[in-house]
Amino acid sequence: MALNADRQPVDGADDGPLPCGRSLEAVWEGTVERGRSPAAEAAHRGSCPHCSAALADLRTLDALVTAARELDPPGGTDALTARVMDVVRLELRPGRTLPLGTRPDDTGWIFESAAARELRAAADGLPGIRAGSCRVRPLDVGAAEVGQGRGPLRVHVEVAASLEALPTAAEAVRGALFAVAERVLGMDVREIDVRVVDVLHEDMGTDGTGTGHGPEGSAG
Amino acid sequence: MPGLDSRAPGLSGTRAELDDALLSARAREGDEEAFAALVRRHAPTLLGLANRILGDPAEAEDAVQDAFVSAWRRLPEFRGDAAFLTWMYRIVTNRCLNRLRSRRPMTDLDALPEPAAPLQEGSPARAAESNAALADLTAALAELSPEQRACWVLRELHLLSYEEIAEAVGIGPAAVRGRIFRARRFLTEAMSEWR
Numbered sequence: 138m139a140l141n142a143d144r145q146p147v148d149g150a151d152d153g154p155l156p157c158g159r160s161l162e163a164v165w166e167g168t169v170e171r172g173r174s175p176a177a178e179a180a181h182r183g184s185c186p187h188c189s190a191a192l193a194d195l196r197t198l199d200a201l202v203t204a205a206r207e208l209d210p211p212g213g214t215d216a217l218t219a220r221v222m223d224v225v226r227l228e229l230r231p232g233r234t235l236p237l238g239t240r241p242d243d244t245g246w247i248f249e250s251a252a253a254r255e256l257r258a259a260a261d262g263l264p265g266i267r268a269g270s271c272r273v274r275p276l277d278v279g280a281a282e283v284g285q286g287r288g289p290l291r292v293h294v295e296v297a298a299s300l301e302a303l304p305t306a307a308e309a310v311r312g313a314l315f316a317v318a319e320r321v322l323g324m325d326v327r328e329i330d331v332r333v334v335d336v337l338h339e340d341m342g343t344d345g346t347g348t349g350h351g352p353e354g355s356a357g
Numbered sequence: 358m359p360g361l362d363s364r365a366p367g368l369s370g371t372r373a374e375l376d377d378a379l380l381s382a383r384a385r386e387g388d389e390e391a392f393a394a395l396v397r398r399h400a401p402t403l404l405g406l407a408n409r410i411l412g413d414p415a416e417a418e419d420a421v422q423d424a425f426v427s428a429w430r431r432l433p434e435f436r437g438d439a440a441f442l443t444w445m446y447r448i449v450t451n452r453c454l455n456r457l458r459s460r461r462p463m464t465d466l467d468a469l470p471e472p473a474a475p476l477q478e479g480s481p482a483r484a485a486e487s488n489a490a491l492a493d494l495t496a497a498l499a500e501l502s503p504e505q506r507a508c509w510v511l512r513e514l515h516l517l518s519y520e521e522i523a524e525a526v527g528i529g530p531a532a533v534r535g536r537i538f539r540a541r542r543f544l545t546e547a548m549s550e551w552r
Binding site for chain 2: 165190191193195201202204205206211212214217222224225228229231249250253254257268269271295297334335337
C-alpha cells in the first residue's frame with residue numbers, strides 16, 4: 138500500500154514463524170497453536186532459545202514503553218491555548234436572541250449564550266451542583282415563531298449533583314435560576330426544567346470553570 | 358503513578374470524564390470559556406500524541422491547534438456519546454495522518470526530519486542509559502509507517518482500545534491489530550540490543 142516505504146515493516150513481508158516453528162504472536166500472547174499440546178508447549182517454551190529471546194525482547198520493549206508512558210506530557214501549552222482561543226473568539230456562537238423584560242413595551246434582547254452563562258453560574262453557586270447544558274426557549278414555541286419572538290421563556294438545565302445535594306437538587310436549582318432570571322437578567326422565565334444527569338462524588342465540584350462550591354468541604 | 362491505569366494519562370478517570378461531559382455540553386452551546394478549559398486540560402496529552410506521530414514539534418503544535426479549532430466548529434454536531442478526549446484523539450490523529458500523507462510525495466523516509474522531540478523530554482533527572490534507550494525507541498518509531506506508528510502510539514502510550522483506535526485511524530479493528538503487531542515486532546527487534 139501507498140504508505141509503506143521499503144524500509145518499513147511491510148504487511149506479510151516477514152510473517153514467518155520463529156526458527157522453532159512457533160508463531161511470534163502465539164509466543165507473545167502465551168497461547169497454544171492448534172495441533173500442539175499445552176503440556177508440550179510449556180516444556181518447549183521453558184527451554185527454547187528462540188521463544189525465550191522473543192519474550193525477553195518483548196519485556197525489554199514493555200519496560201521502555203512503561204518508562205515512556207510515565208513521562209510527563211510536553212508542557213508549555215499556554216501559547217497554543219491562546220492561539221486556539223483567538224480563533225474561537227472570532228467564531229463565537231452566541232445563539233438566538235431572547236427578549237428581556239416582562240412588560241409589553243420592553244424592547245431589550247440578550248443572546249442565549251450570555252443568558253445561559255448567568256444561569257449556569259447560579260447553579261454552580263449551589264453546594265454540590267455543577268451545571269452542564271442550559272438552553273432557553275420561548276415558553277410557547279409556536280407563538281414565538283409567528284410573532285417577533287417576544288414572550289415568556291422556559292429554561293432546560295442539566296446538572297450533576299452530589300449525593301448530599303441530590304434529594305433537593307431540582308428545587309434548589311429552580312429557585313436559584315428563577316432568582317437570577319428575574320433579578321439579574323430581567324427575563325420573563327415561567328418554567329425551569331431541571332434534569333440531574335450525573336452524580337458528583339465527594340471530592341468533586343470545586344474545580345473547573347464554574348464557581349461551584351464543593352459538597353460540604355472535602356471529607357478526609 | 359497517576360494515569361497508568363486511566364485512559365487519559367494525568368487525569369483521574371471519572372472526575373475528569375464528568376467534568377469533560379459538563380464542559381463539552383456547555384461548549385457545544387457556545388460557552389467559549391468552557392471550551393478554553395477543555396483546551397487547557399487536554400492540550401498537553403494531545404500535543405504528546407501529535408509529537409510522537411509527526412516527529413516534529415512545530416508541526417505537532419500546528420496539528421493540535423487545527424484540531425481544536427475544528428472541534429470548536431464541529432461541536433454543535435458532537436453528540437456526546439463518545440468522551441470528549443476520545444473525540445479529540447480522533448481529530449488529532451486524523452490531522453497528523455493527513456499531514457504525513459500530504460508530505461509523502463515530496464519526501465522519502467530518509468528525508469523526514471529526525472525526531473526532534475525525543476520521548477524523554479521534560480525529565481532531566483533520568484539515567485543516561487534510560488535516556489539513550491528512549492531516544493532509540495523514538496528513532497525506531499520514526500521508521501514505522503504513519504498508520505503503524507499512530508496505532509502503536511495510541512495503544513501503548515495512550516492506552517486506547519482497539520475499537521477506539523479503529524475509529525481514530527479510520528480502519529477496521531482487525532487492521533489495527535495487525536498494524537500494532539507488526540509495529541511491536543519491528544520495535545522489539547530494533548530495541549533488542551537494550552535487553
